[in-house]
Amino acid sequence: MAMTITEKILARAAGKDKVRAGDLIDANIDIVMCHDVTTPPAISMLKEKGIDKVFDPEKIVVTPDHFQPAKDIKSAELHKRLDTWAKEKKIKHYYKLGRAGVCHALLPEQGHIRPGEVIVGGDSHTCTYGAFGAFSTGIGSTDLAAAIATGQLWFKVPESIKFVLNGKLGKGVYSKDVILAVIARISTDGAIYKAMEFVGETLADMSMEARMTITNMAIEAGGKNGIIGFDDVTKAYLDEHLTDKKDYTVFESDADAEYESVEEFDCSKIEPMVALPHLPSGGVAIGECQGMEMDQAYIGSCTNGRIEDLRIAANIIKGKEVAIRTLIIPATPVIWKQAKDEGLFDIFYDAGCVISAPTCGACLGGFMGILAAGEKCVSTTNRNFVGRMGSPKSEVYLASPATAAASAVEGKLTDCRKYI
Amino acid sequence: MPKAHVYKRDHVNTDEIIPARYLNTDNEAELATHCMEDLDVDFVKKTQAGDIIVAGEDFGCGSSREHAVWAIRGAKVQTVIAKTFARIFYRNSIDCGFYLIELPDVFEKIKDGDELEIDYKKGLIKNLTSGNDISFNPLPNFALEIIADGGLLNHISKK
Numbered sequence: 408m409a410m411t412i413t414e415k416i417l418a419r420a421a422g423k424d425k426v427r428a429g430d431l432i433d434a435n436i437d438i439v440m441c442h443d444v445t446t447p448p449a450i451s452m453l454k455e456k457g458i459d460k461v462f463d464p465e466k467i468v469v470t471p472d473h474f475q476p477a478k479d480i481k482s483a484e485l486h487k488r489l490d491t492w493a494k495e496k497k498i499k500h501y502y503k504l505g506r507a508g509v510c511h512a513l514l515p516e517q518g519h520i521r522p523g524e525v526i527v528g529g530d531s532h533t534c535t536y537g538a539f540g541a542f543s544t545g546i547g548s549t550d551l552a553a554a555i556a557t558g559q560l561w562f563k564v565p566e567s568i569k570f571v572l573n574g575k576l577g578k579g580v581y582s583k584d585v586i587l588a589v590i591a592r593i594s595t596d597g598a599i600y601k602a603m604e605f606v607g608e609t610l611a612d613m614s615m616e617a618r619m620t621i622t623n624m625a626i627e628a629g630g631k632n633g634i635i636g637f638d639d640v641t642k643a644y645l646d647e648h649l650t651d652k653k654d655y656t657v658f659e660s661d662a663d664a665e666y667e668s669v670e671e672f673d674c675s676k677i678e679p680m681v682a683l684p685h686l687p688s689g690g691v692a693i694g695e696c697q698g699m700e701m702d703q704a705y706i707g708s709c710t711n712g713r714i715e716d717l718r719i720a721a722n723i724i725k726g727k728e729v730a731i732r733t734l735i736i737p738a739t740p741v742i743w744k745q746a747k748d749e750g751l752f753d754i755f756y757d758a759g760c761v762i763s764a765p766t767c768g769a770c771l772g773g774f775m776g777i778l779a780a781g782e783k784c785v786s787t788t789n790r791n792f793v794g795r796m797g798s799p800k801s802e803v804y805l806a807s808p809a810t811a812a813a814s815a816v817e818g819k820l821t822d823c824r825k826y827i
Numbered sequence: 828m829p830k831a832h833v834y835k836r837d838h839v840n841t842d843e844i845i846p847a848r849y850l851n852t853d854n855e856a857e858l859a860t861h862c863m864e865d866l867d868v869d870f871v872k873k874t875q876a877g878d879i880i881v882a883g884e885d886f887g888c889g890s891s892r893e894h895a896v897w898a899i900r901g902a903k904v905q906t907v908i909a910k911t912f913a914r915i916f917y918r919n920s921i922d923c924g925f926y927l928i929e930l931p932d933v934f935e936k937i938k939d940g941d942e943l944e945i946d947y948k949k950g951l952i953k954n955l956t957s958g959n960d961i962s963f964n965p966l967p968n969f970a971l972e973i974i975a976d977g978g979l980l981n982h983i984s985k986k
Contacts, residue, residue, distance in 0.1 A: 431969060444850050444892065445891065445892065445893065447853060448853035448893065448894075451853070452980055453980075456980050456981070456984060458980070458984065473847075473850070474850075474851060478851070479851060481851035481852050482851040485851060485853075529891060530890075530891055531889065531890050531891040531915055533891075545891040545915055546891060546915065546918070547891050547892070547893035547896070547915060547918065547919035547922060548853075548893040548919075549893060549919065549922035549923060549978060549979050549980060550918065550919070550922055550979065552980055553922075553979050553980060553983055556983075557983060561969070595838055595885060595888060596837075596838070596884060596885040596888065596911070596913070599885065599911065599913065599914060600914050626889075626915075629885065629888060629913060629914065631914055686838060771842075771847040771850075771890070772842070772846060772847045772848055773847055773848070773850075790842070790889060792840045792842040792843065792889060793840075793842065793843055793865050793866070794842055794843070794846050794865040795842050795847075799846075799865040
C-alpha cells in the first residue's frame with residue numbers, strides 16, 4: 408500500500424507495517440520538547456496524579472524560552488518549578504540560562520532532531536522540526552504530561568495535502584514570503600487536522616534555516632504537521648549538528664501515495680509579502696501596503712531568528728540608521744555569538760537597533776518590546792492576532808527579515824528589493 | 828438557566844481567549860478572571876456558571892496553551908459550541924475532560940442570549956428561547972472514553 412512520508416513515520420512509531428489516514432494509533436515518541444510556559448503545569452499534573460516517572464531522561468529536552476530571563480516574579484516561579492523538576496529527574500538535555508534559546512531554533516542546532524522520528528513539544532510551533540523529514544507536532548500540557556510519563560501518545564493519522572513549490576525565488580523574496588503566500592491562499596484553517604507536505608524545486612535551493620521557516624508556520628494554516636523530505640541539504644546540516652545519536656531512518660512518500668489535495672505554486676511569481684492584521688492569512692504583496700507607517704520592527708523568533716535571518720537584516724541595515732525602534736533577538740546563544748563574531752552587532756548598534764538575549768520575548772506579547780495602543784509593528788514572527796504583541800489595540804504586520812529591516816530603515820512598510 | 832454568548836466570528840484564537848501576558852501563571856481561577864479578555868472585555872462579568880460560548884469556524888486556533896481551556900473551564904463555562912475547532916484546542920479539551928460541541932449551522936440555530944439545555948448523552952440541545960430542538964453529533968468514542976475517565980491522565984493511569 409502506498410503511503411505518504413507522514414504515514415510511514417507514524418507507522419514505524421506505532422510498530423505497524425502500514426497505517427492510513429484516519430487510523431487511531433498509539434505512537435512511541437522519540438523526543439519531547441519542554442519549555443517554561445506549558446511544562447510547569449504538566450509537572451504539577453503528574454505530581455497531583457502521583458505519577459513520578461519520566462519515560463526516558465535522555466529523550467526529553469528542556470529549555471526555558473518564553474519568559475527567560477525571568478520577566479517577573481510569577482515567571483521566575485515557573486522557571487523554578489521547571490528547574491527543580493529537570494534536576495530531580497536528571498534530564499540530560501536541560502539548557503539553562505546562558506545556553507537556553509528559543510526552542511525551535513535550539514533543538515535542531517543542538518542536534519536533537521533526526522529524520523524519521525516523532526517529536527512532540529508543548530508549543531504549537533513544534534511543527535518546525537518537520538523540515539528534517541520528521542513527524543513533529545505541538546501539544547498542550549496534559550499531552551505533555553502523558554508523553555513525559557509514558558513516551559507514548561494517541562494520534563489520528565492525518566490526511567496529507569501536497570504543496571508543490573516550483574520556480575526560482577526572485578530577488579528579495581525568501582521562504583517567509585513563500586509560506587505567507589501559501590497561508591494567504593488556503594486560509595488559517597485551510598489545512599486543519601492535515602499534514603502539510605512541501606515538495607518541489609524551490610525547496611532544493613533553500614537552506615535548512617529557510618525550510619524551517621516554512622514548516623514553522625504550518626500551524627498558522629491549522630496543520631497538524633508540516634513536513635519536507637530529506638536531501639543533501641538536510642544531510643549536510645545533520646552531519647554538522649548531530650552529536651549524541653547520529654543514526655536515523657529516512658522515509659519518503661511513495662509516488663502513488665494518496666493526498667487529500669495538491670496545491671501548486673509558481674514561486675518565481677511570489678513577491679515580498681506582508682500579512683496584515685489580524686490573521687497570518689492576511690498576506691498581500693508589499694506593493695499593496697508599502698508606505699504604511701510603523702512604530703517598531705522586531706527581528707527574531709522561532710520563525711526568523713536564525714543566523715541567516717540576522718545576516719539578511721544586517722545587509723540591508725548596514726551603514727544606515729533605523730527610523731523606528733528596532734529589536735534584534737538572536738534565537739539562541741550560538742546564533743548570538745555567531746552574529747557578534749561576524750560583526751553583525753556592530754552594524755545593528757551603529758544603526759540604532761537594540762540587541763537582546765535569546766528569548767521568545769515580545770513575539771507573544773511576553774516582554775522585551777511590548778506595543779502600546781495604536782502602535783504598529785513589522786515583525787518577522789508568525790502570528791498577528793489581536794493583542795499578540797501587546798495592547799489589543801496594537802497591530803502586527805508579519806514579514807521576512809529583509810522586509811522588516813528595510814521597513815525599519817524607512818519607518819514604514821518598504822519594498823526590501825530597493826536595498827538588495 | 829444557561830445562556831449562550833454568541834461571537835459571530837471565525838478564528839477566535841488562543842491569544843483572545845487568554846492573552847499571553849497572563850501565561851506567567853497556570854492557576855485556573857486566576858486565568859478565569861481574564862477569560863476572553865481581548866475579544867470581549869465584559870465576558871467574565873456577564874457570564875454565569877453553566878453558560879455557553881458559541882462561535883464560528885476554527886475556534887481556539889493558535890497556541891498550544893492549555894491555559895485557554897483552563898480559563899474557559901475556570902470561568903465555569905459548561906461547553907463551547909462552534910462550527911469547527913482548531914486541532915490542538917480540540918485535543919486539549921478532550922485531554923482535560925472538557926466537552927466540545929461541533930455544530931455547522933450554529934448561528935442559524937442559536938442567538939446571543941438564548942437559554943439552552945444540553946443533553947450530552949442524547950446529543951441534543953434544547954433551545955428554550957426559540958423552542959427548537961437541535962441535535963448534534965457526539966464526540967467520537969475514544970474521546971468520550973477519555974472524558975468519562977476525567978481526562979487523559981486518569982485514562983492512561985487506568986490502562
